[in-house]
Amino acid sequence: MTESATAPETQPIDPAVEAALQASAEARANTLLEFARIPSVSAQPEFAEDVARAAEWLGDRLRTLGATDVEVIRTAIHPIVYGRIHEAPGAPTVIVYCHFDVQPVDPIDLWETAPWDPFVRDGRFVGRGVADDKGQIVMHLGAIEALRAAGKAPAVNLTFVFEGEEEYGSESLTAWLPENRDRLQADAVVISDTAYFEGNLPAITIGLRGIMYAQIDVELSPVDLHSGQYGGTVQNPANALAKILASLVGPDGRIRIPGFYDDVVALTDEERAAIAALPFDDETYRAGIPVEALVGEAGWSTLERKGARPTLDVNGLWSGFVGEGAKTIIPAHAHAKLSTRLVANQDPAKVFAALRDFVAEIAPPGVRVTTHYIHGGDPSLTPMDHPATQAAARAIEAVYGAPPVYIREGGSIPVTAVFENGLGLPVVLAGFCQPSCNAHAPNEWLLVDNFERGTRVIVRLWDELAALRA
Amino acid sequence: MTESATAPETQPIDPAVEAALQASAEARANTLLEFARIPSVSAQPEFAEDVARAAEWLGDRLRTLGATDVEVIRTAIHPIVYGRIHEAPGAPTVIVYCHFDVQPVDPIDLWETAPWDPFVRDGRFVGRGVADDKGQIVMHLGAIEALRAAGKAPAVNLTFVFEGEEEYGSESLTAWLPENRDRLQADAVVISDTAYFEGNLPAITIGLRGIMYAQIDVELSPVDLHSGQYGGTVQNPANALAKILASLVGPDGRIRIPGFYDDVVALTDEERAAIAALPFDDETYRAGIPVEALVGEAGWSTLERKGARPTLDVNGLWSGFVGEGAKTIIPAHAHAKLSTRLVANQDPAKVFAALRDFVAEIAPPGVRVTTHYIHGGDPSLTPMDHPATQAAARAIEAVYGAPPVYIREGGSIPVTAVFENGLGLPVVLAGFCQPSCNAHAPNEWLLVDNFERGTRVIVRLWDELAALRA
Numbered sequence: 040m041t042e043s044a045t046a047p048e049t050q051p052i053d054p055a056v057e058a059a060l061q062a063s064a065e066a067r068a069n070t071l072l073e074f075a076r077i078p079s080v081s082a083q084p085e086f087a088e089d090v091a092r093a094a095e096w097l098g099d100r101l102r103t104l105g106a107t108d109v110e111v112i113r114t115a116i117h118p119i120v121y122g123r124i125h126e127a128p129g130a131p132t133v134i135v136y137c138h139f140d141v142q143p144v145d146p147i148d149l150w151e152t153a154p155w156d157p158f159v160r161d162g163r164f165v166g167r168g169v170a171d172d173k174g175q176i177v178m179h180l181g182a183i184e185a186l187r188a189a190g191k192a193p194a195v196n197l198t199f200v201f202e203g204e205e206e207y208g209s210e211s212l213t214a215w216l217p218e219n220r221d222r223l224q225a226d227a228v229v230i231s232d233t234a235y236f237e238g239n240l241p242a243i244t245i246g247l248r249g250i251m252y253a254q255i256d257v258e259l260s261p262v263d264l265h266s267g268q269y270g271g272t273v274q275n276p277a278n279a280l281a282k283i284l285a286s287l288v289g290p291d292g293r294i295r296i297p298g299f300y301d302d303v304v305a306l307t308d309e310e311r312a313a314i315a316a317l318p319f320d321d322e323t324y325r326a327g328i329p330v331e332a333l334v335g336e337a338g339w340s341t342l343e344r345k346g347a348r349p350t351l352d353v354n355g356l357w358s359g360f361v362g363e364g365a366k367t368i369i370p371a372h373a374h375a376k377l378s379t380r381l382v383a384n385q386d387p388a389k390v391f392a393a394l395r396d397f398v399a400e401i402a403p404p405g406v407r408v409t410t411h412y413i414h415g416g417d418p419s420l421t422p423m424d425h426p427a428t429q430a431a432a433r434a435i436e437a438v439y440g441a442p443p444v445y446i447r448e449g450g451s452i453p454v455t456a457v458f459e460n461g462l463g464l465p466v467v468l469a470g471f472c473q474p475s476c477n478a479h480a481p482n483e484w485l486l487v488d489n490f491e492r493g494t495r496v497i498v499r500l501w502d503e504l505a506a507l508r509a
Numbered sequence: 510m511t512e513s514a515t516a517p518e519t520q521p522i523d524p525a526v527e528a529a530l531q532a533s534a535e536a537r538a539n540t541l542l543e544f545a546r547i548p549s550v551s552a553q554p555e556f557a558e559d560v561a562r563a564a565e566w567l568g569d570r571l572r573t574l575g576a577t578d579v580e581v582i583r584t585a586i587h588p589i590v591y592g593r594i595h596e597a598p599g600a601p602t603v604i605v606y607c608h609f610d611v612q613p614v615d616p617i618d619l620w621e622t623a624p625w626d627p628f629v630r631d632g633r634f635v636g637r638g639v640a641d642d643k644g645q646i647v648m649h650l651g652a653i654e655a656l657r658a659a660g661k662a663p664a665v666n667l668t669f670v671f672e673g674e675e676e677y678g679s680e681s682l683t684a685w686l687p688e689n690r691d692r693l694q695a696d697a698v699v700i701s702d703t704a705y706f707e708g709n710l711p712a713i714t715i716g717l718r719g720i721m722y723a724q725i726d727v728e729l730s731p732v733d734l735h736s737g738q739y740g741g742t743v744q745n746p747a748n749a750l751a752k753i754l755a756s757l758v759g760p761d762g763r764i765r766i767p768g769f770y771d772d773v774v775a776l777t778d779e780e781r782a783a784i785a786a787l788p789f790d791d792e793t794y795r796a797g798i799p800v801e802a803l804v805g806e807a808g809w810s811t812l813e814r815k816g817a818r819p820t821l822d823v824n825g826l827w828s829g830f831v832g833e834g835a836k837t838i839i840p841a842h843a844h845a846k847l848s849t850r851l852v853a854n855q856d857p858a859k860v861f862a863a864l865r866d867f868v869a870e871i872a873p874p875g876v877r878v879t880t881h882y883i884h885g886g887d888p889s890l891t892p893m894d895h896p897a898t899q900a901a902a903r904a905i906e907a908v909y910g911a912p913p914v915y916i917r918e919g920g921s922i923p924v925t926a927v928f929e930n931g932l933g934l935p936v937v938l939a940g941f942c943q944p945s946c947n948a949h950a951p952n953e954w955l956l957v958d959n960f961e962r963g964t965r966v967i968v969r970l971w972d973e974l975a976a977l978r979a
Contacts, residue, residue, distance in 0.1 A: 149732070208835075248737060252835045260800050262619075265949055266822045267718060267920030270850050271814035272794075274804040277823035277845070278758060285755035288748060324742070330730050334744040334875035344741035352736045352839050353747035359825035360846060365678075365722045365883045367848060367921075369822050375747070376830060378837060380740045405804035413835045450737030451837075479735055 051437035052498045059188035060181070060494060067181040067494070068159055068487070070100075074139075074173045075157040075166045081117050081140035081207035090203045093139045094118040097176070097201055104183045106199065108222070114211035117203035121222070124183065124199075126192035130505045131226035134198045134464070136454065137176045138205035138232065141168035142479045149481035163484045170485040171478035175231040175471055176201065178490060182497040194505035198225055202454070205232070208414055209454045216454070217461045226465075227427040227504065228458045231497075233470030234478075236444050237319055239489070241435045243428060244468035246346055246447030247455055249381035249418030251390045252354075255283060255398060256374050258407045263359065263368040274405030276373040277358040283408065284375055286401050287351055287394075292336035294351050294379070296397045299390065304383045304420070306347055314342050317444055327475060346447030350380045376413070380449060387415025416453025421466055430503035431469045431496075438495045469500065521907035522968045529658035530964060533651065537964070538629055538957070540570075541647040544609075545627040545636045551587050551610035551677040560673045563609045564588035567646070567671055574653045576669065578692070584681035587673035591692070594653065594669075596662035600975045601696035604668045604934070606924065607646045608675035608702060611638035612949045619951035633954045640955040641948035645701040645941055646671065648960060652967040664975035668695055672924070675702070678884060679924045686924070687931045696935075697897040697974065698928045701967075703940030704948075706914050707789055709959070711905045713898060714938035716816055716917030717925055719851035719888030721860045722824075725753060725868060726844050728877045733829065733838040744875030746843040747828040753878065754845055756871050757821055757864075762806035762814075764821050764849070766867045769860065774853045774890070776817055784812050787914055797945065816917030820850045846883070850919060857885025886923025891936055900973035901939045901966075908965045939970065 050057065060067075079093035080086035091111075097120045098111045106122035117140060125132070144154040144167050152158070157166025164174060179199075186193060200223070202212045216223065236242040257276040264273065289295050306314075321341050325333050335344040344350070354377060359370030379390055395410040402408035421428060423445050435443040448468075458464050471493030477483045520527065530537075549563035550556040561581075567590045568581045576592035587610060595602070614624040614637050622628070627636025634644060649669075656663060670693070672682045686693065706712040727746040734743065759765050776784075791811050795803050805814040814820070824847060829840030849860055865880040872878035891898055893915050905913040918938075928934050941963030947953045 146732075248740075250737070250837065252837070260798055262616075262950065264798065265920065266820075266824060266848060267720070267850055267918070269798070269815070270820040270822050270919055271805045271818055272803050272811050273798065273800045274802070275822045277826050278754060278821075280826070281751040281754035281823065284748060284751035328730055328734065328739070328743065330743045330875060331877065332744070332875040333742050334873070335741045341742050345739070348741055350736075350740040351748075352740050352745045353751065353828070353843075354736060354836060354838055355829035355831045355840065356747050356750070356826045356843060357831040358827075359823070361825045361827040361844070365846065365848070366824060367720070367722070368824055370825065373823075373826060374831075376835065378736060378835070380737055403804070405800060405802040407801060448737070449740055450735065480732065 052495055053189065053191070055189035056185045056191065056498055059185040063181065063185060063188065064491065067177060070180065071164060071169060071174055071177040072157050074177060075168045076155055078155050079140050079203065080143050081204050082143055087117070090117045090140055094120050094203055097139055098122070100180055101199060104180065104187060112215070114215065116207065116211050119203065119212055119215055120199065120201040122199045123197065124193055125196040127194055127196050127505065129508070130195045131508050132196040132198060132224060133504055134200055134223060134225045134228040135179055136200050136202070136228060136230045137179065138172045138202040139176060140203045140206050141171065141173070142206050146481065151482055159487065162487050164487065164490065165482060165484045167483055170472040170476040170483050172205070172232045174485040174490055175493070178471060178494045178497055179231065181494045186498065194501040198223065212454055213457050216457050220462065223462060228464050228466045229500070230452065230455060230466055230468050231470050232452055233448060233468045234472040234474050234476060236317060236446050237324065237474050239473040239486070240318065241439050241443040242446045243431055243443045244448050244470065245421045245423050245428070245445050246383065247419040247468070248346070248449055248451055249385060249387060249416050249453070249456065250378055250451045251381060251387040251415045252378040252413040253391060253394060254374065254376050254411045254413055255280065256372065256409050256411070258372045259369065260371050263371045266367045266369050269369055273369060274403055275369050276406050277370050279403040279406050280358065280373040280375055282403055283398055283401060284353055292334070294349065296393050298393045302384045302386060302389070303349065306343065311343065313445065314347070315340065317342060317446070345449045347382055349382050349385060351377065353377045380451070381418045383418045383420035385418060387417065391415065416451050417456030417460060419455040419459055419466065421468070425465050426507050427465050427467045427504065430507060431467045431500055434496045434500040434503050437499050438492050469496070471496065522965055523659065523661070525659035526655050526661065526968055529655040530651070533655060533658065534961065537647060537651040540650065541634060541639060541644055542627050544643045544647060545638045546625055548625050549610050549673065550613050551674050552613055557587070560587045560610055564590050564673055567609055568592070570650055571669060574650065574657060582685070584685065586677065586681050589673065589682055589685055590669065590671040592669045593667065594663055595666040597664055597666050597975065599978070600665045601978050602666040602668060602694060603974055604670055604693060604695045604698040605649055606670050606672070606698060606700045607649065608642045608672040609646060610673045610676050611641065611643070612676050616951065621952055629957060632957050634957065634960065635952060635954045637953055640942040640946040640953050642675070642702045644955040644960055645963070648941060648964045648967055649701065651964045656968065664971040668693065675924070682924055683927050686927050690932065693932060698934045698936045699970070700922065700925060700936055700938050701940050702922055703918060703938045704942040704944045704946060706787065706916050707794065707944050709943040709956070710788065711909050711913040712916045713901055713905070713913045714918050714940065715891045715893050715898070715915050716853065717889040717922055717938070718816070718919055719855060719857060719886050719923070719926065720848055720921045721851060721857040721885045722848040722883040723861060723864060724844065724846050724881045724883055725750065726842065726879050726881070728842045729839065730841050733841045736837045736839050739839055743839060744873055745839050746876050747840050749873040749876050750828065750843040750845055752873055753868055753871060754823055762804070764819065766863045768863045772854045772856065772859070773819065776813065781813065783915065784817070785810065787812060787916070815919045817852055819852050819855060821847065823847045850921070851888045853888045853890035855888060857887065861885065886921050887926030887930060889925040889929055889936065891938070895935050896977050897935050897937045897974065900977060901937045901970055904966050904969040904973050907969050908962050939966070941966065
């Protein structure tokens with residue numbers, strides 16, 4: 040890690056553009072700080088105007104950079120920002136997707152500094168959104184700005200789709216994309232919302248897990264019952280919920296819902312070998328969280344379990360009395376939120392149906408048990424050998440002097456599957472954060488070095504993608 | 510059930526006392542209403558002065574009735590009221606125990622009338638505390654008052670111990686009793702804080718369950734983790750808690766903690782036959798709660814499971830995200846409150862140790878699991894054939910024209926075991942509420958008929974107890 044931008048030894052990009060980037064380093068850093076000062080939290084209604092303000096800020100920036108058809112599109116929730124720089128006739132068209140909304144800052148007391156007053160220190164940007172995902176937006180903006188300063192245009196035609204709802208389910212964009220195919224004609228999508236591999240090793244993400252999020256409600260009676268008067272005669276809904284949840288995953292970590300694994304695409308021996316070859320140390324990972332031990336499905340490595348195997352986690356539990364001391368009740372009801380992370384080619388709707396049916400089958404007597412679907416998103420898996428992926432790999436190698444690794448991320452970007460399955464476009468997940476950037480946690484940070492090199496990877500990526508059609 | 514006091518066909522008590530009771534019916538009802546207007550909620554600190562006011566009210570009443578040594582004893586929490594009417598030289602001494610604190614009124618919106626503005630309508634007192642336990646205190650006061658009006662004294666020596674903390678754990682009284690043996694010399698204890706059997710069938714309670722209340726804490730990490738990034742690599746504390754709780758009770762309803770049943774006194778065939786002979790209908794009981802089905806330990810009837818078998822109930826659960834919608838986290842920690850109801854001769858401390866050891870043994874890897882003791886109380890079982898119990902049975906038969914049934918209650922009055930085991934005194938649980946009086950719920954009520962007949966049972970009980978020594 041370096042204290043500031045480092046010019047690579049070989050010249051991966053046009054010298055005039057490189058000179059422009061060096062001249063604009065301070066200005067581009069300030070642009071990110073300015074953008075990150077807007078508290079565009081999508082999940083909390085009190086920040087709705089700030090999300091809208093971030094959208095306007097971004098629209099203005101695009102116009103300044105010479106984008107056309109710039110539009111801040113109102114939705115039922117938060118805006119989408121659209122624009123184009125189509126100045127490369129005959130070259131491929133690439134959709135650039137990032138998001139300008141950010142996670143909430145709670146727990147605020149764990150921030151060492153004010154989350155909305157970002158700054159640069161010791162080679163890092165620190166503040167909410169500097170990594171996820173405003174830093175990556177400003178890399179894209181900075182790449183174009185430097186091209187402009189050098190009197191050039193991007194080598195491909197760029198269509199920008201910036202979202203204000205990524206941290207809140209992407210409902211509006213998921214609906215908007217298929218309704219706007221005409222202005223989304225393209226050859227590929229570049230999504231910059233992921234991170235490098237452990238140790239800040241440049242990486243291209245080829246797999247994202249999908250998700251199926253549900254709630255189980257167990258109801259006994261209209262009101263809490265006295266545990267002395269009724270204990271032993273009625274089903275306790277909290278005990279019953281524990282039985283149900285305990286039945287969903289076996290002691291070997293395998294999910295016991297019948298049919299759950301039916302559609303999972305098996306990892307090939309080559310894929311397992313490639314994952315095993317990644318420089319990853321279980322103990323470093325464990326200590327970095329930190330947890331007492333790493334635990335998961337038997338027969339798979341930590342990295343396989345993290346990115347290439349489905350999981351089932353309880354996300355929340357509530358029932359009965361939770362105050363200080365004691366209250367001797369049999370709770371009237373008990374509830375769990377739970378979600379499964381899915382891998383290709385699992386289908387959230389099908390997985391939900393299997394869960395619902397299994398829960399109904401194993402539900403203890405004497406209580407009403409219902410399972411509700413909350414939301415879902417498809418998993419995504421990009422072929423490593425797709426020309427667009429390989430173009431991104433060459434761009435990274437040109438800037439870093441070594442090829443990237445290919446990784447599968449455990450998280451979900453549901454809109455990826457909409458681009459892939461809904462619009463039939465190949466997606467390249469080219470993101471530039473370092474891992475453990477505290478994306479959803481206090482003290483979010485981004486290395487200035489990743490910011491600078493990432494901007495150069497983007498410039499080079501347009502050249503590599505342009506070369507595909509040539 | 511009758512609309513007002515009914516004079517029994519035979520004359521169970523002295524005609525002059527009966528006449529005095531009939532003359533004072535309205536005044537005694539008003540006394541209960543006055544007492545019940547004091548919101549003496551022991552569990553909520555904002556009512557502490559009201560609990561103290563109820564104690565003073567009661568002390569004044571005792572003095573008015575000619576009691577001596579009346580004292581409102583301050584404790585670290587709520588007062589104890591002590592007094593004596595020792596006017597029967599040579600007769601046995603009986604401690605009378607009731608409590609003047611009441612349950613909170615939440616959920617207040619389920620009350621059909623103001624809980625602190627009690628009234629009489631359709632043959633019922635309605636208001637917080639009219640049944641549990643102020644009504645029963647006023648029955649004792651009214652019995653003495655009627656004797657006084659008839660120019661008499663109680664046939665036994667009475668020592669009053671009225672508590673202001675019964676609904677809050679009885680900590681102060683539990684400590685105070687063994688420290689005050691000298692002023693608690695007695696032959697028996699009469700506790701009036703129980704109810705009749707289903708259908709308002711006069712009953713003497715011979716068994717009360719004990720309790721052991723604990724909390725299990727499962728901790729994974731300092732903060733919630735992203736369920737996509739970490740799902741599959743770490744133990745989920747909510748899933749782990751579900752596994753632990755599910756392991757505590759088998760599908761046959763038997764508690765699986767090793768050694769749990771070791772000290773349980775087996776029901777004899779005669780006891781089981783007596784329980785089976787009680788007029789009890791499962792379907793009426795089920796529909797009255799209401800629940801979908803009655804469920805419990807295999808091999809035992811509903812009444813046996815309710816009063817004579819131990820149970821384990823989760824009282825509360827909390828972990829992770831419990832709001833609307835979805836948050837994709839692996840919770841940092843998960844918690845459960847749970848309690849076991851114990852039967853003779855189980856020991857709360859021993860049961861806690863067995864639980865703690867078993868939980869430690871079955872705890873899944875990768876999380877820290879701890880089990881804390883919150884509180885405990887011994888079970889209580891009075892021999893049916895004890896002379897004091899039989900005296901109470903004769904008093905009930907004299908007033909009601911039929912002998913009482915003997916029942917085991919599922920709830921706990923921990924101070925019972927302190928009188929029994931700590932002071933070595935036989936306890937008679939002679940309570941006069943109808944079942945389902947909403948003791949801890951909104952719209953608490955007491956039949957005026959139970960209030961009137963209960964007062965007569967008390968008068969007759971002193972005579973029956975006096976006859977024991979004669």
